[in-house]
Amino acid sequence: MFLTLKLLANRHPSFIARTVFVKNNNVDDACRLVNRILGKEGILEQYRLTRYYEKPFQTRRRVNHEKCKAIYNEDMERKIQFVLRKNRHEPFPGCH
Amino acid sequence: MLSAIRNSLKVSINNIVRTFQTTTPVATEKFDHKRIPADDEGVQGEKIIDLDSVLKAKQELFPTAESDNLLFDGTPYKDLSVCNIRVSHxxxxxxxxxxxxxxxxxxxxxxEGFKNTKKGTNIAAQTTAINLATKAVDRGIRTIRVRVRGLGPGRLSAIKGLQMGGLQIVSVTDNTRVSWNPPRPRKAKRL
Structure with a gap:
């Protein structure tokens, strides 16, 4: 009940959203987990991008660069997986 | 007749000359279908481990509906005092x-006595945190929740300093202000 009220009152209720309990007095781990969540959710990136105004040409260039990088990474990942593949029919092709 | 002889000669000559033989390479190992794992269809399993599954395993790390009334040092979670930390550059x-x-x-x-750029260092944050923590302990505050806002060099060391000063930290919350449709920010710095 309390939680639902809190959620209705605020989209990001404090001490519910982005909160991690500290286990065994291990503050470092909790901080790291919070940071990892922030990074994964893209909150840190958005924070960084909205510090200063980004001119439209910069946005365009950034988006294009991200596209290129994504394509390159995808292909490279596939290549690496191909080279590293296991359980081959012939384990060492061409060596007899 | 002649051609037949010639053919037989050719065959014999061929047989005599080709003493060595080439064979196709033979795979010595038999192909075992069981060794190849079935195609992964993106179902979460042994091979795919993502953050979500790690987090699901540790349920008690995150607040739930009941956590408001969890007792820490005899105080419910919602009544614990809060340390707000505003971190900037x-x-x-x-x-x-x-x-x-x-x-x-x-x-x-x-x-705390740090001036100018020294204010923004992690060492300054840590010493300030330790001093604040000792003062808080004097006033009878022992267990706290921490709420951090902003990114900066003092972010981690501030929380660590609070712990070093003798406070027991129950939870860490991030309260950084982030907007997805903000008003126009200030002009970018020229480099």
Missing amino acids: NNTIFTMTDAAGVVKLIRSCGM
Whole structure:
């Protein structure tokens, strides 16, 4: 009940959203987990991008660069997986 | 007739000359279908481990509906005092409040005697945190929740300093202000 009220009152209720309990007095781990969540959710990136105004040409260039990088990474990942593949029919092709 | 002889000769000559033989390479190992794992269809399993599954395993790390009334040092979670930490590039400000938000203690790196750029260092944040923590302990505050806002060099060391000063930290919350449709920010710095 309390939680639902809190959620209705605020989209990001404090001490519910982005909160991690500290286990065994291990503050470092909790901080790291919070940071990892922030990074994964893209909150840190958005924070960084909205510090200063980004001119439209910069946005365009950034988006294009991200596209290129994504394509390159995808292909490279596939290549690496191909080279590293296991359980081959012939384990060492061409060596007899 | 002649051609037949010639053919037989050719065959014999061929047989005599080709003493060595080439064979196709033979795979010595038999192909075992069981060794190849079935195609992964993106179902979460042994091979795919993502953050979500790690987090699901540790349920008690995150607050739930019941966590408001969890007892820490004899106090319910919702009634614990809060340490708000405002971290920026140039300074770190600590505000100790009770559960309702009434300010009990306030301390910043500048008040601690660090001046100019030294205010924004992690060492300044840590020493300030330790001092604040000792003051809080004197006032009888032992267990706190921490709420951090902003990114900066003092972010981690501030929380660590609070612990080193003798406070027991129950939870860490991030309260960084982030908007997805903000007003126009200030002009970018020229390099």
